[in-house]
Amino acid sequence: MSVVPAEVLPGGAPAVTETARGAAELGPPARLWPSLAAVYRAQLSRARVARIPLLFVATFQSVGIAVMMRGVVDSGSEAESVVAGSSVLVVAYVALNLLSQYFGQLRASGGLDHYATLPVPPAAVVLGAAAAYASFTVPGTLVTAAFGCALFGLPVANLWVLLAVIPLAGAALSGLGAACGLLAPRPELATLLGQLGMSAALLLGVLPADRMPEIVRLARDLLPSTYGVEAYARTFEAHPDWAVVLVDLGVCAGVGVVSLAVATWAYRRAAVR
Amino acid sequence: MRGLGKSYPAVKGRRGAPGTPAVRATDGVELAVRRGEVFGLLGPNGAGKSTLVRQLTGLLRPDTGSVEILGHDIVRYPERAARLLAYLGQESSALDELTVSLAAETTGRLRGLEVTRARAERDAVLEELGLTPIAGRPLKKLSGGQRRLACLAAALVGERPLLVLDEPTTGMDPVARRAVWAAVDRRRAERGTTVLLVTHNVIEAETVLDRVAVLDQGRVIACDTPAGLKEQVAGEVRVELVWRERAPLEVPEVTALRERAVESGRRWTLRLAPEEARAVVATVTGGAAFAALDDFTLATPSLEDVYLALGGAARQGLVKA
Incomplete structure (x- = not known):
């Protein structure tokens, strides 16, 4: 019942002798963008089945942290970093933690074989999954940001900047998460790395940096999510310095490109041993 | 079957699993599969079947040797494997949370089809395998057999001249099994598709395979048609004796049989020449031995017996010289 035109069939004509044997025609390779779209769509559909409770947890956790910090921090610049930090934490939880778990498990269970035996560019699998996980974070991030602004009495006028922060911080963190998941020799290690990364994003991102010792500030500067947090925090000011915001976002984008490239390399390595 | 020739996976592999360098999962395996053939790999757990399949599909680089599929060198260009074959692995974790239809x-689409073409083929394959009623359900929520069938559907979307199926019918009910073999046969008849099948199920192997290779400890210990393999042990029949409580060892004929039997609790399995078997049956169904006998069967050799008889060092004494 499956219908395929005869002309695409390699070996459609009976091969007769050993000498007449020619190499079979190769099937078409999947091109980057269509296969990326297919992976993205498939990954997004997984959300319906498996991810919604986790997305709820991610949002609830961030909202809870914002509430908790309300008891410690007054409004002002500290409040800005709390709201920005807890919003970006949703991205860290989903893109870094969950994606690293997903790839860790996929690799350990042999699920990567499925992709590795399809003519799909490695970048399409990694980018499709990363993009889907970054998309999962959109509702939670927006909810947390809106809630945090209401809680601390911050302006929501520049909330739109999240539309740049989410994909860029998402790219950086999901690239990192995917690389952790694909490089970790065991799935438990992948989970551990993801959790650690998320905890780092939580502690270093949410707490105001001014009171931190030098070494912690250095660690904070090394974490890509920090730049997403700062970019967003700066936009609460009456007259944001957009150039600095752009620089912060640029750092996210740069880290994103590098980490996704590393993740793609890690995928290649994990898929074919 | 079309002509002589060729999908031609000749593998000579050697692979030490990391950490246990003494293991050779595949050891100088040489096989030639003909185009349009349903070729089986049979062997106990750990025989190297999966390693061989992974080398064949470009997932694992062989340390030595070469793999050629339909005229393409897979060791040199492992990425070509994905454009020549469809692989059904044992794991479905990549598809588990998708619906059957989306999987x-x-x-x-990842096999390079356009959206409309992918959808048309998807519908056709789901219909063919009887999956249309459950097309909207996630694989995770299906029974093992249905999930397997859904994975097979995914493997069949997007035409490939070679299908590599690793235990495709595990957990399936007879209806699903029939659908699988009908789908495989149709592709072979209409398009000359070659099928490489990894299996444990000797009964199934006997009915669907054109030829079969028996693997043991990374080596091919036999390769022939199922009938050809059975001929190797054709001189023997299998006698199974089940004693009520214990074997009546006070009967001298029974004591003499004991050293030739494979004992498993109350059950003795013997491989004997037909006239010997007749004598044994006569002995145990008459006289003192009969009182101790619970049940007995006499059977001509099946692929199962070949599998056991060729099964290597662990079953010494069963190998027919």
């Missing part, structure tokens, strides 16, 4: 469509 098939996505796989088709």
Whole structure:
């Protein structure tokens, strides 16, 4: 019942002798963008089945942290970093933690074989999954940001900047998460790395940096999510310095490109041993 | 079957698993599969079947040797494997959370099909395998057999001249099994598709395979048609004796049989020449031995017996010289 035109069939004509044997025609390779779209769509559909409770947890956790910090921090610049930090934490939880778990498990269970035996560019699998996980974070991030602004009495006028922060911080963190998941020799290690990364994003991102010792500030500067947090925090000011915001976002984008490239390399390595 | 020739996976592999360098999962395996053939790999757990399949599909680089599929060198260009073959592995974790329909469509698209073509083929394959009623359900929520069938559907979307199926019918009910073999046969008849099948199920192997290679400890210990293999042990019949409580060892004929039997609790399995078997049956169904006998069967050799008889060092004494 499956219908395929005869002309695409390699070996459609009976091969007769050993000498007449020619190499079979190769099937078409999947091109980057269509296969990326297919992976993205498939990954997004997984959300319906498996991810919604986790997305709820991610949002609830961030909202809870914002509430908790309300008891410690007054409004002002500290409040800005709390709201920005807890919003970006949703991205860290989903893109870094969950994606690293997903790839860790996929690799350990042999699920990567499925992709590795399809003519799909490695970048399409990694980018499709990363993009889907970054998309999962959109509702939670927006909810947390809106809630945090209401809680601390911050302006929501520049909330739109999240539309740049989410994909860029998402790219950086999901690239990192995917690389952790694909490089970790065991799935438990992948989970551990993801959790650690998320905890780092939580502690270093949410707490105001001014009171931190030098070494912690250095660690904070090394974490890509920090730049997403700062970019967003700066936009609460009456007259944001957009150039600095752009620089912060640029750092996210740069880290994103590098980490996704590393993740793609890690995928290649994990898929074919 | 079409002509002589060729899908031609000749593998000579050597692979030490990391950490246990003494293991050779495949050790100088040489096989030639003909185009349009349903070729089976049979062997106990750990015989090297999966390693061989992974080398064949470009997932694992062989340390030595070469793999050629339909005229393409897979060791040199492992990425070509994905454009020549469809692989059904034992794991479904990549597809588990997708619906049956999306799993098939996505796989088709990743196999290079356009959206409309992928959807058309998806519908056709789901219909063919009887999956249309459960097309909207996630694989995770299906029974083992249905999930397997859905994975097979994904493997069949997007035409490939070679299908590599690793235990495709595990956990399936007879209806699903029939659908699988009908689908495989149709592709072979209409398009000359070659099928490489990894299996444990000797009964199934006997009915669907054109030829079969028996693997043991990374080596091919036999390769022939199922009938040809059975001929190797054709001189023997299998006698199974089940004693009520214990074997009546006070009967001298029974004591003499004991050293030739494979004992498993109350059950003795013997491989004997037909006239010997007749004598044994006569002995145990008459006289003192009969009182101790619970049940007995006499059977001509099946592929199972070949599998056991060729099964290597662990079953010494069964190998027919």
